[in-house]
Amino acid sequence: MSFAVTMQSAFTRRVADYxxxxxACCLTAAVAFPLRNHLDLPDIVMLFLLAVFLVAxxxxxxxxxxxxxxxxxxxxxxxxxxxxxxxFGDAEHLLTFAIMLAVGLVTAQLVSRAAARTDDAxxxxxxxxxxxxxxxxxxxxxxxxxxxxxxxxxxxxRGLGGNLLVAGDDDRxxxxxxxxxxxxxxxxxxxxxxxxxxxxxxxxxxxxxxAAIACFPLRAATRVRGVLAVTPLDDHTRLADExxxxxxxxxxxxxxxxxxxxxxxxxxxxxxxVADERLRSxxxxxxxxxxxxxLTTLVGLADTLAERRATLPADAAETxxxxxxxxxxxxxxxxxxxxxxxxxxxxxxxRREWQPFEDVVGSSLRLAENVAPDRHVTIDLAPDLPLIFxxxxxxxxxxxxxxxxxFKYARPGARISLAARQSSAHLxxxxxxxxxxxxxxxxxxMFDLFVRGANESCIPGAGLGLAICKAIVEAHGGSIRAENxxxxxxxxxxxxxxxxxxxxxxxxx
Amino acid sequence: MxxxxxxxxxxxxxxxxxxxxxSALRDxxxxxxxxxxAAQGLDLAAREQPDLVVLDLGLPDRDGVDFIRELRVxxxxxxxxxxARTVESDKIAALDAGADDYLTKPFxxxxxxxxxxxxxxxRQMHGDAGALHAFGDVEADLARHIVRRAGAEVxxxxxxxxxxxxxxxxxxxxxxxxxxxxxxxxxxxxxxxHYLRVYVGRLRQKLEADPTRPRHILTETGIGYRFxxxxxxR
Numbered sequence: 120m121s122f123a124v125t126m127q128s129a130f131t132r133r134v135a136d137y138x139x140x141x142x143a144c145c146l147t148a149a150v151a152f153p154l155r156n157h158l159d160l161p162d163i164v165m166l167f168l169l170a171v172f173l174v175a176x177x178x179x180x181x182x183x184x185x186x187x188x189x190x191x192x193x194x195x196x197x198x199x200x201x202x203x204x205x206x207f208g209d210a211e212h213l214l215t216f217a218i219m220l221a222v223g224l225v226t227a228q229l230v231s232r233a234a235a236r237t238d239d240a241x242x243x244x245x246x247x248x249x250x251x252x253x254x255x256x257x258x259x260x261x262x263x264x265x266x267x268x269x270x271x272x273x274x275x276x277r278g279l280g281g282n283l284l285v286a287g288d289d290d291r292x293x294x295x296x297x298x299x300x301x302x303x304x305x306x307x308x309x310x311x312x313x314x315x316x317x318x319x320x321x322x323x324x325x326x327x328x329x330a331a332i333a334c335f336p337l338r339a340a341t342r343v344r345g346v347l348a349v350t351p352l353d354d355h356t357r358l359a360d361e362x363x364x365x366x367x368x369x370x371x372x373x374x375x376x377x378x379x380x381x382x383x384x385x386x387x388x389x390x391x392x393v394a395d396e397r398l399r400s401x402x403x404x405x406x407x408x409x410x411x412x413x414l415t416t417l418v419g420l421a422d423t424l425a426e427r428r429a430t431l432p433a434d435a436a437e438t439x440x441x442x443x444x445x446x447x448x449x450x451x452x453x454x455x456x457x458x459x460x461x462x463x464x465x466x467x468x469x470r471r472e473w474q475p476f477e478d479v480v481g482s483s484l485r486l487a488e489n490v491a492p493d494r495h496v497t498i499d500l501a502p503d504l505p506l507i508f509x510x511x512x513x514x515x516x517x518x519x520x521x522x523x524x525x526f527k528y529a530r531p532g533a534r535i536s537l538a539a540r541q542s543s544a545h546l547x548x549x550x551x552x553x554x555x556x557x558x559x560x561x562x563x564x565m566f567d568l569f570v571r572g573a574n575e576s577c578i579p580g581a582g583l584g585l586a587i588c589k590a591i592v593e594a595h596g597g598s599i600r601a602e603n604x605x606x607x608x609x610x611x612x613x614x615x616x617x618x619x620x621x622x623x624x625x626x627x628x
Numbered sequence: 629m630x631x632x633x634x635x636x637x638x639x640x641x642x643x644x645x646x647x648x649x650x651s652a653l654r655d656x657x658x659x660x661x662x663x664x665x666a667a668q669g670l671d672l673a674a675r676e677q678p679d680l681v682v683l684d685l686g687l688p689d690r691d692g693v694d695f696i697r698e699l700r701v702x703x704x705x706x707x708x709x710x711x712a713r714t715v716e717s718d719k720i721a722a723l724d725a726g727a728d729d730y731l732t733k734p735f736x737x738x739x740x741x742x743x744x745x746x747x748x749x750x751r752q753m754h755g756d757a758g759a760l761h762a763f764g765d766v767e768a769d770l771a772r773h774i775v776r777r778a779g780a781e782v783x784x785x786x787x788x789x790x791x792x793x794x795x796x797x798x799x800x801x802x803x804x805x806x807x808x809x810x811x812x813x814x815x816x817x818x819x820x821x822h823y824l825r826v827y828v829g830r831l832r833q834k835l836e837a838d839p840t841r842p843r844h845i846l847t848e849t850g851i852g853y854r855f856x857x858x859x860x861x862r
Contacts, residue, residue, distance in 0.1 A: 404713075408686060411712040411733050412642055418734035419648040426655075426737050443736075450734050470716075470850070473822035475829045477840050482847040484840075498840045506822055512716060512850040622826050625785040 133181070140174045140182035144189040148197055155198050163198050164215055167191075171219045175226035183223030191216040246365065249276055253369060257376045266376050267297045270347065273369055277362055280350040284310050285377065286343060302348060309334045310346040317343045319367070335366060337374035344377040399464055407457050414453070417446040455583040458516070462590040469510045469594055473619055476504050476539055476546060479511050483518035484537075491526045494535060501540035506619035513591045514614070520584040521550040521610050528608070530554045544616050545597070551609040562601045588612070634748055635659045637678040639669035639695070640710065641688050649682055649710075652737050656744050666690035670698060678705055680747055685711045685722060693721045700726035706747040710735075716850035723804045723851065730802060746800045761796045763844045763857045766835050768796055775835075782834050787812060791827050792835075795845060795855035804852040828853060 147170040151163050167190035175183035195212055256269035267283040274281045282298030292310055294302055302310065313320040313334035320334045335347045347370045424431065424439035431439070477500055484496060518537070525535045533554035540547055557565065565582075566589040585601075592599045592612045599612035636658040640646045643664070650660040661676055663669035666687045673681060681699070685692035696707055709722045709730040719730045729743055759771035765778045770793060775782045784792060790812045794803065805821050813823060828847075832839040846854045 408712050412645070415712065415734040416642065416644040416648070419645060419737065422737040423648045423651055446734065474825040478825055478829065478847050479849065481840055481842050482849045485846070500840060506826070510850075515849045620820070620822060622823060624826075624830075625787060 136178040136182045137185055140178055140186040141189060143170050143174050144186050144193055146170075147190070148193040152197055160198060164194060167194055168219055168222060171223045172226055175223040176230050179231065180224060180227035183227045184220065187216065187219040187223045190219055249273055250365065250368060254372050257372045260376055260380070263295055263377070263380065264297050266373055266380075267295055270369055270373055271297075274349065274366070275352065277365065278352050279362070279366070280352050282348040282350065283345060283373070284314070284348060285345040286314055290314070292346060298348075300350065306334075306348060310348050313346045314343050319363075333363075333366070335370035337370055337377055339374040339378035341378065344374050344381065347373055396464065399460075403457055403460055407453075410453055411450070414446055414450045418443055418450070421446060452583070455587060459583060459587055459590065462587065462594065469513065471508050471510050471595070473506045473508055474511060476500070476507050476548075479509075479515050479518065480537065480539070482511075483515050483522065486515070487519050487522040487526070490523070493531070494526050496522065497534060497536040499536060499538040504539060504541060504546065505616055506622075507546055507614055508617050508619070509595055509614055510591075514595075517588045517591050517612065518548075518550070520588050524584055524610075525550055525552040525608075528552070528555050533607075541616060545613040546616055547611060547613050549609055549611040551604065551607055553607040555608060556603040556606075557601055557608050559603070562603075565601060566599065585610075633657050633659055634679040634751075635661065635676060636680040636682060636744070637661050637663065637669065637672055637676065638682045639663045639666065639687065640682070640684040641665060641686075642684070645684070645710075648737070649740065652740050653682070653744060656741055656748070658744070658748075666692070666695045669695065673699060673703065673705070677703075679751055680744065681705055681707045682744075683707055683709050683727070685709055685713065685718060693718075693725045696722060696725040696727050706751055708743055708747060720804050720806075720851055723802055724806060728801050750800055761857070763855075764835070764837060766844075768792065770796065777835060784831075784834065788827055788831055788834075791824075792831060795831075795853070799855055799857045802848050802852055802854050806852075808852065 144167070147166055151158070151166050155163065171183060171186045171190055174186040191212060194215070199212070250273070253269050253273035256272070257266050260266040260269060263283065263285055267281070270281050270283065282300070282302060283295045284292040284298075284302070285295060286292055292307075292314055309320050313336045317336045317338055319336070333349045335349065336343050337345045337347060347366070349366055421439045421443035425436055425443055428436040480498065480500065484498070488494065488496070522535070522537070529535060529552035533552055535552045536550070538549050538551075566585050585599075588610075589599050592614070596615045597613040599610065601608070601610045603609070634657075636653045638646055638649050638653070638660055640649065640662075641664050646662050646664070650662060653660045658680070661672055661678065663672050666689050669681075669683070669687075672678075683692055683695060687695065692709065696709075699705070699707070706729075707727040709719065709727045710733060711719055711722070711730055712733040713719075719732075722730065728747060731740060731743060759769055761768045761770065766775065766782075767777075768775045773789065775784055775789075775792065791808065794808055794811050805824055806818055809815075809817050809821055809824055812827075813820070817823070828845060829839070832842050832845055836842045836844065844856050846856055848854055
């Protein structure tokens with residue numbers, strides 16, 4: 120309907136143009152006629168030539184041709200002798216007519232070319248402005264939605280719609296919800312291909328009905344950041360060459376913006392993580408200091424009283440001893456909790472160094488047997504163990520916790536043993552005790568936080584010891600497990616045996 | 629040097645801790661003077677010339693490690709450090725700055741008194757230890773470069789001997805890994821600290837009755853080593 124209206128109005132305009140050409144020639148004749156006795160014929164011809172020129176300039180080629188014919192006819196009929204006689208056979212008039220026609224045609228041609236150039240320049244200017252606006256909007260975008268909106272605005276001026284697919288860290292494309300439609304399987308395939316191959320992929324022309332017709336990879340400096348899938352807004356739009364170039368420019372703008380967003384996001388995340396870690400560490404440090412100070416006072420003062428056993432009533436000295444022991448127990452719990460928090464934090468650094476394993480066995484035994492002097496541990500270390508790469512403070516912690524558990528749960532006098540040997544690429548360490556076993560079916564959960572064996576409320580502890588051991592051993596790349604063996608309980612853990620640095624030992628004298 | 633009972637200076641900002649530390653010191657028949665800040669502590673140390681300093685690392689006005697560095701410029705008084713921090717690097721920094729021993733808070737009175745006793749005894753013996761050292765069933769004559777165990781001569785490599793000399797001449801002190809490596813292998817070998825551990829293991833094999841349960845060449849895990857001539861009596 121609208122098409123017909125447009126056609127009709129164009130036709131009316133053409134008719135009006137021809138009419139105007141006729142009027143212009145008649146007017147020229149009307150002006151020149153009274154002057155025919157004062158002017159020479161060439162002058163009158165010049166007037167008609169002017170009319171043809173003006174018609175050609177303003178009305179175009181067709182009216183110019185009509186004006187040329189009509190001018191020659193009018194000139195011939197009214198001005199040339201004999202008057203009122205139309206005669207075209209004259210060679211002189213033929214030349215006049217040819218010149219007028221040539222002037223008309225050349226002028227019309229020049230004008231139309233100039234007009235075309237102007238149109239072209241205008242279109243290019245509009246194009247540049249749109250691209251500039253898109254660039255400005257995309258550069259200022261704070262998130263993917265804003266990039267997509269700017270891209271869609273730009274595309275809609277060319278009868279196109281767009282979907283933005285962002286490539287995640289695992290290279291999977293994620294359809295942005297603001298897109299023109301949810302991509303179908305064929306379109307997704309096209310997008311995947313564009314992303315993988317990092318090159319433009321045109322969709323199969325058979326699936327055109329409203330679907331994406333082309334996928335542009337969003338190539339940034341480091342990698343393909345996603346895909347711009349272009350969809351026609353109506354069925355007639357095709358991707359012409361200049362469209363292709365414009366969309367490609369848009370795609371590279373979007374790629375830059377996505378890369379910028381990616382890095383901005385990363386930087387922000389890293390900053391938050393650092394701030395988080397700093398806060399956590401400072402909270403732990405000040406908590407540790409603030410809780411240890413009163414505990415130190417409590418332990419020290421109670422111990423001072425307990426040491427004056429001779430001068431105090433028996434029950435008062437005993438009470439002081441109990442206060443001291445409870446404060447010590449509380450300190451142990453506090454240390455376990457803080458250590459667990461530190462081990463769980465991402466940045467807990469292991470201070471691993473190359474060292475003989477027996478060194479840490481000796482220091483652990485000294486600490487453990489200090490606590491329980493009546494216990495004796497059998498040591499069985501394989502000779503010639505290699506140097507192991509571990510954090511001595513933490514592994515000492517593991518051994519102390521395991522020995523501590525064995526002391527707590529084994530009956531007095533039961534045999535407790537600590538053994539270490541190399542098995543292939545691991546050092547295998549076990550702490551075993553005779554007599555009491557782990558409760559059946561509850562062995563694995565014991566390594567979880569705050570989990571303890573059943574019915575043992577009479578034995579102090581919070582269920583942190585094994586969880587800490589597990590965290591430490593796993594941080595070293597080893598594994599830990601517990602088991603019951605004939606009439607006793609065993610915890611075994613492994614530490615990886617890496618290639619130790621060479622030690623040049625001097626020759627024995 | 630001092631005919632009176634020894635004087636101990638306690639630098640600690642927490643009055644309650646100061647109180648029981650001083651009481652323990654008096655039980656070791658020391659006189660105790662107290663300071664609540666680093667500035668006051670340095671002032672008292674200069675005026676009273678104490679025989680022992682008990683120093684809290686977490687002072688409000690100044691870092692404890694700085695305190696030791698400044699004190700060491702003009703005094704060799706033994707320093708026992710009290711640290712509420714569990715991170716080894718703080719203790720190592722204090723020991724490298726010149727502290728002699730450390731206790732981690734909270735600590736028992738028995739532990740404190742044992743350390744104080746050992747430090748005062750070392751101070752008394754200081755200077756006339758001579759060339760002869762003995763521990764367990766080992767005798768060492770540093771003048772003649774001879775080490776005997778149960779009467780039989782023990783062969784030590786030059787490095788083992790150098791390491792043993794460092795341990796023997798610093799009895800009871802906590803020696804950091806960096807200190808021992810500098811003395812035995814020379815500065816610039818600190819990355820090769822596994823050498824130190826291997827050599828300590830070899831010394832134990834040769835000199836300790838039960839190398840897996842050393843009684844004299846003790847490991848201070850994460851920090852260094854301590855040579856203990858007599859077995860601790862607790």
